[in-house]
Amino acid sequence: MTTVYDTHTSEVTIKAKLAKAASPKLSLLSTGQKNAALLRMAEALVQEASSIIAANALDLQRGRENGISVSLLDRLALNESRIAAMAEGLRQVVELPDPIGDVLEAFDRPNGLSIRKVRVPLGVIGMIYEARPNVTVDAAGLCLKTGNAVVLRGGSSALESNKRIVEVLHEALRETDVPVDALQLVLDPSRASAQEMLKLNGLLDVLIPRGGASLIQNVVKNASVPVIETGSGICHTFIDDSAKPEMALQIAINAKVQRPSVCNSMETLLVHKSFAERHLEMILHQFAQQNVELRGDEQARRIFPGMNEATDQDWDTEYNDYILNVRIVDGLDEALAHIAAHGTMHSECIVTENADHAARFLNEVDAAAVYHNASTRFTDGFEFGFGAEIGISTQKLHVRGPMGLPALTSSKYCVVGNGQIRG
Amino acid sequence: MTTVYDTHTSEVTIKAKLAKAASPKLSLLSTGQKNAALLRMAEALVQEASSIIAANALDLQRGRENGISVSLLDRLALNESRIAAMAEGLRQVVELPDPIGDVLEAFDRPNGLSIRKVRVPLGVIGMIYEARPNVTVDAAGLCLKTGNAVVLRGGSSALESNKRIVEVLHEALRETDVPVDALQLVLDPSRASAQEMLKLNGLLDVLIPRGGASLIQNVVKNASVPVIETGSGICHTFIDDSAKPEMALQIAINAKVQRPSVCNSMETLLVHKSFAERHLEMILHQFAQQNVELRGDEQARRIFPGMNEATDQDWDTEYNDYILNVRIVDGLDEALAHIAAHGTMHSECIVTENADHAARFLNEVDAAAVYHNASTRFTDGFEFGFGAEIGISTQKLHVRGPMGLPALTSSKYCVVGNGQIRG
Numbered sequence: 001m002t003t004v005y006d007t008h009t010s011e012v013t014i015k016a017k018l019a020k021a022a023s024p025k026l027s028l029l030s031t032g033q034k035n036a037a038l039l040r041m042a043e044a045l046v047q048e049a050s051s052i053i054a055a056n057a058l059d060l061q062r063g064r065e066n067g068i069s070v071s072l073l074d075r076l077a078l079n080e081s082r083i084a085a086m087a088e089g090l091r092q093v094v095e096l097p098d099p100i101g102d103v104l105e106a107f108d109r110p111n112g113l114s115i116r117k118v119r120v121p122l123g124v125i126g127m128i129y130e131a132r133p134n135v136t137v138d139a140a141g142l143c144l145k146t147g148n149a150v151v152l153r154g155g156s157s158a159l160e161s162n163k164r165i166v167e168v169l170h171e172a173l174r175e176t177d178v179p180v181d182a183l184q185l186v187l188d189p190s191r192a193s194a195q196e197m198l199k200l201n202g203l204l205d206v207l208i209p210r211g212g213a214s215l216i217q218n219v220v221k222n223a224s225v226p227v228i229e230t231g232s233g234i235c236h237t238f239i240d241d242s243a244k245p246e247m248a249l250q251i252a253i254n255a256k257v258q259r260p261s262v263c264n265s266m267e268t269l270l271v272h273k274s275f276a277e278r279h280l281e282m283i284l285h286q287f288a289q290q291n292v293e294l295r296g297d298e299q300a301r302r303i304f305p306g307m308n309e310a311t312d313q314d315w316d317t318e319y320n321d322y323i324l325n326v327r328i329v330d331g332l333d334e335a336l337a338h339i340a341a342h343g344t345m346h347s348e349c350i351v352t353e354n355a356d357h358a359a360r361f362l363n364e365v366d367a368a369a370v371y372h373n374a375s376t377r378f379t380d381g382f383e384f385g386f387g388a389e390i391g392i393s394t395q396k397l398h399v400r401g402p403m404g405l406p407a408l409t410s411s412k413y414c415v416v417g418n419g420q421i422r423g
Numbered sequence: 424m425t426t427v428y429d430t431h432t433s434e435v436t437i438k439a440k441l442a443k444a445a446s447p448k449l450s451l452l453s454t455g456q457k458n459a460a461l462l463r464m465a466e467a468l469v470q471e472a473s474s475i476i477a478a479n480a481l482d483l484q485r486g487r488e489n490g491i492s493v494s495l496l497d498r499l500a501l502n503e504s505r506i507a508a509m510a511e512g513l514r515q516v517v518e519l520p521d522p523i524g525d526v527l528e529a530f531d532r533p534n535g536l537s538i539r540k541v542r543v544p545l546g547v548i549g550m551i552y553e554a555r556p557n558v559t560v561d562a563a564g565l566c567l568k569t570g571n572a573v574v575l576r577g578g579s580s581a582l583e584s585n586k587r588i589v590e591v592l593h594e595a596l597r598e599t600d601v602p603v604d605a606l607q608l609v610l611d612p613s614r615a616s617a618q619e620m621l622k623l624n625g626l627l628d629v630l631i632p633r634g635g636a637s638l639i640q641n642v643v644k645n646a647s648v649p650v651i652e653t654g655s656g657i658c659h660t661f662i663d664d665s666a667k668p669e670m671a672l673q674i675a676i677n678a679k680v681q682r683p684s685v686c687n688s689m690e691t692l693l694v695h696k697s698f699a700e701r702h703l704e705m706i707l708h709q710f711a712q713q714n715v716e717l718r719g720d721e722q723a724r725r726i727f728p729g730m731n732e733a734t735d736q737d738w739d740t741e742y743n744d745y746i747l748n749v750r751i752v753d754g755l756d757e758a759l760a761h762i763a764a765h766g767t768m769h770s771e772c773i774v775t776e777n778a779d780h781a782a783r784f785l786n787e788v789d790a791a792a793v794y795h796n797a798s799t800r801f802t803d804g805f806e807f808g809f810g811a812e813i814g815i816s817t818q819k820l821h822v823r824g825p826m827g828l829p830a831l832t833s834s835k836y837c838v839v840g841n842g843q844i845r846g
Contacts, residue, residue, distance in 0.1 A: 024763070024787065109808060113797055122819050123789070201643065205819050220624065221647045226820045247842040254844035340447070362837045364447065366546070374536055374840030383845070384836070385532060396545050396628050396833035397649045398821040410819035413807070414785045417797030419670040421677035422806070 015184040016203040019149035022181035031098040037176035042087040044172035055164035121147035123205035130211035133161040146408040149182040156189030198223035230391035233263035233346035238335040240352035254375040264379040268325040299328035347376035368401035438607040439626040442572035445604035454521040460599035465510035467595035478587035544570035546628035553634035556584040569831040572605040579612030621646035653814035656686035656769035661693040661758040663775035677798040687802040691748040722751035770799035791824035
């Protein structure tokens with residue numbers, strides 16, 4: 001199918017239509033055909049690394065001219081080893097089992113009808129994301145493996161990189177059984193192109209936003225296409241009275257500083273008041289040594305006077321940075337109430353030696369992942385053993401927590417009879 | 424918790440907040456506690472039947488004054504046997520297995536983390552529906568059994584009936600462990616109250632619309648709360664060349680006339696041209712005898728001249744009535760293309776003795792339920808053996824097809840360690 005632009009239809013709609021037209025053929029490919037395409041894509045990325053790096057240099061130059069931050073420039077930058085890592089990611093997707101065609105249930109009815117529930121692709125997935133060009137490759141690979149066509153709408157700051165990457169992937173797909181139109185990149189980086197995607201019911205089956213809170217909230221609030229909400233994480237660690245001090249310290253430090261920029265890192269430390277009397281000073285001293293800025297409630301500041309006062313807003317802020325809120329609580333109930341009021345249902349942890357408290361915490365906290373005596377940083381597709389993930393869902397519908405390949409599938413009932421009619 | 428109305432907050436928001444506040448307690452009740460409440464609700468409905476019928480009489484009177492149709496009045500009308508049937512529906516929900524707490528997956532990681540994926544309630548479900556008062560009872564029962572609070576927003580024509588039903592159910596719940604606030608009925612029948620529900624992110628976890636196409640499309644297009652789309656069905660039956668004529672006749676007639684008003688009934692009959700030459704006249708004669716108005720394409724009208732011409736719009740219309748479109752196709756590919764262009768991904772059927780054609784149809788048609796040699800009328804929770812259903816999902820996310828109790832649940836990961844941190 002060739003991309004003919006008519007003058008009345010937008011780029012986004014045209015590309016979504018092309019993706020939808022390619023979707024039935026893609027959905028019927030065998031695992032072998034899809035894996036062959038993934039391997040060819042991986043090879044092509046490595047072969048074309050220099051042209052991708054050249055395109056990336058244009059993005060980096062424009063980024064520097066526009067004064068974007070050093071950390072953003074770092075996320076944007078590609079080099080040979082990063083491109084090799086993207087290719088390796090595709091090869092890892094080859095190794096994952098193909099969920100399409102799995103029979104999820106099979107049963108016969110008394111009237112002789114034989115019913116199978118079979119896993120099928122979602123159809124066409126819309127991805128709206130920000131600067132990282134590796135999302136382009138990850139999303140293309142995961143969608144292809146699950147038989148889904150995909151419309152990618154990356155951030156303007158990575159436009160040249162994404163363009164060249166998709167050109168390379170298209171060239172690779174031409175040598176395979178995968179229809180090239182199954183992979184679409186929106187070139188219009190305007191806000192209007194993203195807004196248009198939100199309303200493409202009938203062309204897009206689902207939207208997956210990845211990026212900062214404002215991008216995700218825009219999609220959640222304005223999309224009529226079904227959305228899988230990802231990402232936002234205000235995660236807590238509650239250190240109970242009976243916690244082992246050294247374990248509590250290690251888990252809390254890891255949850256905050258091992259990688260503060262990600263959604264499963266801790267923003268607020270809740271500490272039982274008697275544990276706090278005995279050990280909070282030691283723990284906060286360690287945080288300060290790791291250059292974490294501390295913001296505490298009144299009781300915490302009495303124990304560790306160096307820190308600032310946490311404002312009402314702080315308890316509801318996802319810092320993704322070396323900043324931590326600290327609150328002293330009377331016990332489990334107050335910790336549970338704080339998490340219910342301020343958490344984003346992502347990842348929550350209790351450190352305790354009290355089995356009843358652990359059971360209550362696991363049972364009563366409403367979140368995608370609830371931990372007893374382990375760091376919240378484990379909420380991740382690889383850490384759970386699912387392989388590459390397309391995001392971490394913080395909604396309750398369809399999928400919750402790390403999204404492996406099955407999260408990109410739907411199901412259908414195949415019903416076989418020999419003339420049954422309903423009485 | 425008492426219902427205190429402040430002057431600045433709407434009824435809908437207040438009731439959603441009360442439901443959300445009740446949700447944690449409800450989510451932790453045992454199966455026995457929930458079943459006891461369901462049985463008490465069933466008893467109360469029967470005991471209070473006369474007051475419910477009296478309230479229903481007010482709705483019927485207003486309906487007649489407003490000139491609503493006889494069929495709508497029939498759907499609205501309650502009598503002792505219909506109330507007994509609603510109570511019996513609640514008792515059947517008691518018999519269904521409780522999905523909450525089911526361990527869906529359990530595995531250990533090499534680092535010693537033990538991970539369980541556990542079924543949990545969705546939280547608070549918003550139901551927006553039309554005239555039938557039995558939906559009020561069905562939804563209350565199914566949501567309660569799955570530990571979900573519910574905010575019901577029924578149609579204005581059933582307001583008095585719904586009010587009295589919910590009063591009766593509230594009285595019943597007061598004698599049980601279920602928090603009364605878990606069941607909320609919105610009394611404001613204005614369009615504004617429904618529109619407000621669509622935007623209650625953070626209070627409602629999901630919206631389920633039930634009713635006509637315009638109600639459902641309004642919810643799908645305007646909600647920022649996640650939606651489970653139900654209902655709309657333009658279903659096809661394709662009679663292939665090799666179909667047994669008597670079986671094809673029985674399946675087609677059943678799919679159309681056994682209950683034309685429902686979403687899984689057939690709207691369009693597709694017939695292979697050589698089968699049509701041999702048998703279409705016989706089949707359409709039977710439809711005409713059943714008072715079905717026929718609308719055909721040119722070829723069909725040549726064979727059965729009595730019928731009107733089908734317009735372009737007819738192929739995309741859900742009649743829910745004694746009207747049928749008829750189209751002659753060259754073969755399987757044309758049938759598949761027609762279904763892809765005009766179907767609503769609900770229920771689609773092929774009648775054939777050709778195993779390859781059956782396999783292709785089951786594989787290639789993108790719909791919630793795909794049939795070989797059986798009537799589309801079987802797409803139904805009871806017929807599939809799931810028990811009572813809250814609707815039939817025609818979307819691909821979360822649940823597709825008849826929605827039994829598991830469709831009203833989410834999951835969470837419970838992760839137990841002994842001090843694990845991420846390296």
